[in-house]
Every structure is written in C-alpha cells, then in structure tokens.
Amino acid sequence: MLPHFTWTDYFLAVAVIATVYYGIVGALFYRHEIKTFFSSQNKLWQRAGKPPPSG
Numbered sequence: 001m002l003p004h005f006t007w008t009d010y011f012l013a014v015a016v017i018a019t020v021y022y023g024i025v026g027a028l029f030y031r032h033e034i035k036t037f038f039s040s041q042n043k044l045w046q047r048a049g050k051p052p053p054s055g
Helices: 007-029 030-040
Strands: none
Touching: 007 030
16 A cells, blocks of 8 residues: 555655644644734734834
C-alpha cells in the first residue's frame, strides 16, 4: 500500500498536518492577541488619520 504514495503526496500531507496543528496551537495560546488584532479598535486604516494622543 505504501508504494502507491509519492514523495510529493507525503510532503503535501505533512505540510497540511503541520499547518492545521500550528493553527490550532496558535489559536489556543494566542487567542487574546488574535482577537485584539482583528478587533475594530485596532484597524490600521482607522488609526492612520488620527493624531497621536497627547500627554
């Protein structure tokens, strides 16, 4: 059964599994940072026109 798989299939499967794994781990450990990054208060195009806070 293993001779039916090519090295391309193997590396593609490893890449997909690693991407899913690191996506889940990143979502679990960096949930707050990801939520803050995508929140409406942290939009770069909204902050560009605002002057920096004084003080």
